[in-house]
Amino acid sequence: xxxxxxxxxxxxxxxxxxxxxxxxxxxxxxxxxxxxxxxxxxxxxxxxxxxxxxxxxxxxxxxxxxxxxxxxxxxxxxxxxxxxxxxxxxxxxxxxxxxxxxxxxxxxxxxxxxxxxxxxxxxxxxxxxxxxxxxxxxxxxxxxxxxxxxxxxxxxxxxxxxxxxxxxxxxxxxxxxxxxxxxxxxxxxxxxxxxxxxxxxxxxxxxxxxxxxxxxxxxxxxxxxxxxxxxxxxxxxxxxxxxxxxxxxxxxxxxxxxxxxxxxxxxxxxxxxxxxxxxxxxxxxxxxxxxxxxxxxxxxxxxxxxxxxxxxxxxxxxxxxxxxxxxxxxxxxxxxxxxxxxxxxxxxxxxxxxxxxxxxxxxxxxxxxxxxxxxxxxxxxxxxxxxxxxxxxxxxxxxxxxxxxxxxxxxxxxxxxxxxxxxxxxxxxxxxxxxxxxxxxxxxxxxxxxxxxxxxxxxxxxxxxxxxxxxxxxxxxxxxxxxxxxxxxxxxxxxxxxxxxxxxxxxxxxxxxxxxxxxxxxxxxxxxxxxxxxxxxxxxxxxxxxxxxxxxxxxxxxxxxxx
Amino acid sequence: xxxxxxxxxxxxxxxxxxxxxxxxxxxxxxxxxxxxxxxxxxxxxxxxxxxxxxxxxxxxxxxxxxxxxxxxxxxxxxxxxxxxxxxxxxxxxxxxxxxxxxxxxxxxxxxxxxxxxxxxxxxxxxxxxxxxxxxxxxxxxxxxxxxxxxxxxxxxxxxxxxxxxxxxxxxxxxx
Numbered sequence: 179x180x181x182x183x184x185x186x187x188x189x190x191x192x193x194x195x196x197x198x199x200x201x202x203x204x205x206x207x208x209x210x211x212x213x214x215x216x217x218x219x220x221x222x223x224x225x226x227x228x229x230x231x232x233x234x235x236x237x238x239x240x241x242x243x244x245x246x247x248x249x250x251x252x253x254x255x256x257x258x259x260x261x262x263x264x265x266x267x268x269x270x271x272x273x274x275x276x277x278x279x280x281x282x283x284x285x286x287x288x289x290x291x292x293x294x295x296x297x298x299x300x301x302x303x304x305x306x307x308x309x310x311x312x313x314x315x316x317x318x319x320x321x322x323x324x325x326x327x328x329x330x331x332x333x334x335x336x337x338x339x340x341x342x343x344x345x346x347x348x349x350x351x352x353x354x355x356x357x358x359x360x361x362x363x364x365x366x367x368x369x370x371x372x373x374x375x376x377x378x379x380x381x382x383x384x385x386x387x388x389x390x391x392x393x394x395x396x397x398x399x400x401x402x403x404x405x406x407x408x409x410x411x412x413x414x415x416x417x418x419x420x421x422x423x424x425x426x427x428x429x430x431x432x433x434x435x436x437x438x439x440x441x442x443x444x445x446x447x448x449x450x451x452x453x454x455x456x457x458x459x460x461x462x463x464x465x466x467x468x469x470x471x472x473x474x475x476x477x478x479x480x481x482x483x484x485x486x487x488x489x490x491x492x493x494x495x496x497x498x499x500x501x502x503x504x505x506x507x508x509x510x511x512x513x514x515x516x517x518x519x520x521x522x523x524x525x526x527x528x529x530x531x532x533x534x535x536x537x538x539x540x541x542x543x544x545x546x547x548x549x550x551x552x553x554x555x556x557x558x559x560x561x562x563x564x565x566x567x568x569x570x571x572x573x574x575x576x577x578x579x580x581x582x583x584x585x586x587x588x589x590x591x592x593x594x595x596x597x598x599x600x601x602x603x604x605x606x607x608x609x610x611x612x613x614x615x616x617x618x619x620x621x622x623x624x625x626x627x628x629x630x631x632x633x634x635x636x637x638x639x640x641x642x643x644x645x646x647x648x649x650x651x652x653x654x655x656x657x658x659x660x661x662x663x664x665x666x667x668x669x670x671x672x673x674x675x676x677x678x679x680x681x682x683x684x685x686x687x688x689x690x691x692x693x694x695x696x697x698x699x700x701x702x703x704x705x706x707x708x709x710x711x712x713x714x715x716x717x718x719x720x721x722x723x724x725x726x727x728x729x730x731x732x733x734x735x736x737x738x739x740x741x
Numbered sequence: 742x743x744x745x746x747x748x749x750x751x752x753x754x755x756x757x758x759x760x761x762x763x764x765x766x767x768x769x770x771x772x773x774x775x776x777x778x779x780x781x782x783x784x785x786x787x788x789x790x791x792x793x794x795x796x797x798x799x800x801x802x803x804x805x806x807x808x809x810x811x812x813x814x815x816x817x818x819x820x821x822x823x824x825x826x827x828x829x830x831x832x833x834x835x836x837x838x839x840x841x842x843x844x845x846x847x848x849x850x851x852x853x854x855x856x857x858x859x860x861x862x863x864x865x866x867x868x869x870x871x872x873x874x875x876x877x878x879x880x881x882x883x884x885x886x887x888x889x890x891x892x893x894x895x896x897x898x899x900x901x902x903x904x905x906x907x908x909x910x911x912x913x914x915x916x
Binding site: 296297300301304305308325357358359360481482483485486487490 | 755813
């Protein structure tokens with residue numbers, strides 16, 4: 179039986195086991211939109227702006243570990259996805275974005291709502307396809323999902339012209355994918371792993387520096403285990419938070435520009451850095467010449483291009499983080515007696531770190547004003563860490579990274595690489611769709627929340643009880659902080675007028691709450707977390723608070739400004 | 742340092758733009774680029790001449806390998822190889838220089854492929870040194886136009902660019 183391209187599309191998604199798509203209709207989607215009528219296996223969440231569809235698919239993917247799917251129309255629908263795609267690309271999030279396209283005949287003619295979206299997104303996708311013939315559609319969909327979720331995950335774009343979605347062809351979903359030019363390396367080279375383990379065995383001041391690769395390869399149990407059996411302290415990048423429980427005694431906190439004193443000093447004085455699924459981003463390393471000056475570096479990553487890109491490493495291991503960690507644990511298990519001595523080797527180091535943590539904890543000055551850090555501490559306290567947290571970008575993001583102790587992987591959803599304001603709210607919607615029973619909280623700022631505030635309508639329409647804690651300081655706080663520290667307090671462009679967020683929430687049919695004083699924090703947050711509706715909590719916090727510690731841009735990690 | 746890189750890529754539309762975009766997006770140099778169908782019509786061979794220090798070259802090779810449509814990448818740095826380029830030159834052919842030009846062309850085993858009353862169009866192939874030497878000799882006689890293909894390259898002897906499945910930079914991971 180012949181089917182239309184649109185039907186083939188729907189059958190392919192079903193065969194792929196896709197249960198949710200985030201979408202927005204338009205002229206070019208209509209064949210597919212129509213084919214999805216009454217298809218109950220695929221939940222269709224219609225957002226209010228295409229950027230949000232992609233962020234929601236991203237949040238869905240990060241929280242669940244499954245591939246996120248977005249579907250948009252041609253032209254502006256497609257170009258609106260670019261920020262979302264670039265966000266997912268920088269953070270290696272598995273995602274397939276289907277953009278619809280004008281008729282094949284019209285491509286290149288500057289037709290109405292035509293954009294060369296394959297060309298536009300080429301530098302920020304893992305791969306992309308323009309489907310030129312309906313006979314290729316099922317195969318391309320299969321390949322797109324395979325590429326998105328294998329190796330180093332990433333977004334894949336599939337552009338489907340309208341005449342392709344109406345053309346007829348037989349449907350057969352391929353069982354397997356074979357791409358001769360794409361075979362990621364999962365198994366780390368055993369010789370390299372042995373070499374690495376020898377270095378670890380003799381290290382006196384080792385540090386595990388781990389990133390998003392630990393989360394995406396689901397390696398947090400193995401990472402925690404390796405840290406424990408060898409007594410190696412662990413620092414996380416922003417993307418790696420939750421890779422080891424945030425309250426674990428071996429956890430140093432985040433490193434980098436707004437990292438903890440203990441983490442940054444441990445890196446600086448270390449004699450062996452074991453990097454796992456991290457990519458030595460400039461926000462993590464500070465000045466690269468002075469990054470870990472005394473250390474040898476082992477780097478485990480599934481993407482060879484990440485290795486020796488910013489920092490020359492001594493032992494590269496290309497492979498899946500979890501796989502390599504399991505291999506390392508096996509070696510420790512097999513040579514128990516040898517590795518026993520390691521605890522003794524590092525005892526002095528562990529003691530030193532304990533002192534750093536004790537003497538320079540993350541802190542802030544308490545006074546009569548309501549501090550944003552306190553609010554996040556209470557969000558953590560009241561939820562006991564049992565929540566999926568998304569953030570926007572800026573101070574809200576850094577304070578969350580510092581003061582919310584992420585206990586589990588896939589609970590910290592944040593735009594780490596691209597730093598996309600407006601990410602957190604739609605990502606929270608995506609996470610809530612994936613986990614309807616979980617408490618999902620977006621920690622936002624008054625600036626960021628307005629970048630995708632229209633998604634309140636989506637949350638209300640689909641009864642998604644997302645909570646948005648707006649740390650409202652009346653400023654674009656992080657930029658204001660830089661102006662305060664480096665531009666002689668000229669607050670040009672950063673003092674913004676905001677609407678009444680409580681009324682905005684109510685106007686959309688959501689719940690709006692406000693906190694002005696410290697004494698109200700617990701009561702109002704509890705009220706918000708208890709209700710089963712989308713809720714904005716407008717928290718009026720101290721306007722001039724800065725994020726500390728801070729390593730100024732371009733400085734080395736040991737040059738921290740403390741509170 | 743200058744490097745000659747050979748690539749086997751899927752012979753599909755859009756592949757060239759991915760590769761060119763990779764170079765421009767990451768600030769890598771392209772001195773020349775040649776691409777055409779290979780023996781297997783589903784595959785194109787590409788020869789790229791680029792410059793950069795060791796760290797940049799390592800990134801170029803890894804990034805090229807990472808592109809889904811790239812099947813194989815070889816840097817000829819440590820491989821014995823031959824490389825040839827073709828140029829077409831339109832030179833002034835005045836009464837008194839015509840014989841001189843023909844003599845030089847013959848010495849370099851080139852060919853005159855088009856003639857007009859005042860010009861010769863000469864085709865000549867060779868490596869960079871040979872083409873440079875030829876152009877130096879012919880320049881004083883008056884070059885009106887020059888077109889070069891950029892080099893194409895091949896390993897010497899039995900060694901070939903095989904279409905073995907891509908194995909993400911095995912050598913590198915072996916340290």
